[in-house]
Amino acid sequence: MLFKSAATLLAFAGLVAAQGTPSTELKHGYANVTNLNGDMVINFTFDKVEGGMNITLTGIKGLSTSVAIDKAAGFQYHVHVKPVGPNYGCMATEGHLNPFNGSLPCNKANLTACEIGDLAGKHGNIVPTEDGTFPTISYIDTQLSFTEPANGALVGRSIVIHNNGTRVACGNLVVDGYTAPAANGTSTGAATNPTATGKNSAAKLVGSAALTGVVALFMMAL
Numbered sequence: 727m728l729f730k731s732a733a734t735l736l737a738f739a740g741l742v743a744a745q746g747t748p749s750t751e752l753k754h755g756y757a758n759v760t761n762l763n764g765d766m767v768i769n770f771t772f773d774k775v776e777g778g779m780n781i782t783l784t785g786i787k788g789l790s791t792s793v794a795i796d797k798a799a800g801f802q803y804h805v806h807v808k809p810v811g812p813n814y815g816c817m818a819t820e821g822h823l824n825p826f827n828g829s830l831p832c833n834k835a836n837l838t839a840c841e842i843g844d845l846a847g848k849h850g851n852i853v854p855t856e857d858g859t860f861p862t863i864s865y866i867d868t869q870l871s872f873t874e875p876a877n878g879a880l881v882g883r884s885i886v887i888h889n890n891g892t893r894v895a896c897g898n899l900v901v902d903g904y905t906a907p908a909a910n911g912t913s914t915g916a917a918t919n920p921t922a923t924g925k926n927s928a929a930k931l932v933g934s935a936a937l938t939g940v941v942a943l944f945m946m947a948l
C-alpha cells in the first residue's frame with residue numbers, strides 16, 4: 727500500500743484506530759432467536775444495570791408446536807461462544823460461554839460454580855403455561871457483562887434454545903455500539919479481545935500502536 731501524502735497516512739491511521747474502539751459505552755444488546763422456518767420466536771434483550779445484566783425474553787411463540795418436544799421439561803437455553811452459521815446453523819455456535827470452567831448441570835445453590843452462559847440452569851427453563859402460551863421472563867444476571875472477563879464477554883456470542891437434547895432455535899447476540907476487531911485473519915469470533923472496556927488508556931494504547939505500525943510501514947515505503 728502506497729501513501730501519497732502524510733494526510734492520507736494520518737487518515738488511514740485514524741481509521742485503523744477507530745476500528746474496534748467504539749467511544750460509546752456498551753449498555754444494550756439483543757438477540758432475535760428463531761429457526762430456519764421462522765416459526766419459533768424469542769426476543770431477548772440485554773441491558774446493563776446496577777449489579778449486572780437485565781435479561782428479558784418476550785414474544786415467545788412456536789416452541790410448543792414446532793418440534794416434538796418434552797413440554798414438561800421445558801426449553802433449556804444458553805449463551806454460546808460463536809455466532810450462528812448459515813441457514814440458522816445452530817451447531818456452528820459451538821459450546822456454552824464458560825470462561826471460568828463452571829459445571830453443568832448448574833447447582834442453583836451455588837451459582838458461582840455454574841457456567842456463566844447457562845441461563846436456563848441459573849434462572850430456569852422456558853416452560854409453557856397450561857394454555858400453551860409463554861409468559862414474559864425477566865431477571866438480573868449478576869455474572870454476565872458486555873466487557874468482562876476479556877475471554878467471556880457477551881460480544882460476538884449467540885443464544886441457543888434446546889429441547890430434549892436438540893438445538894431448536896438460535897440467534898446472534900447483537901450489542902449496540904460494538905464493532906468487532908478489524909478482520910486481519912486473527913479474529914476467531916470468540917471475542918478474545920473486546921476493546922470497549924471503558925478504559926480509555928487501553929483504547930489509546932491500541933490506537934497509538936496501530937499508528938506506530940502504519941508509520942513504520944510508511945517509512946519502509948519511502
Ligand SMILES: [Cu+2]
Nearest residue numbers: 803804886888
Ligand atoms: Cu446451549
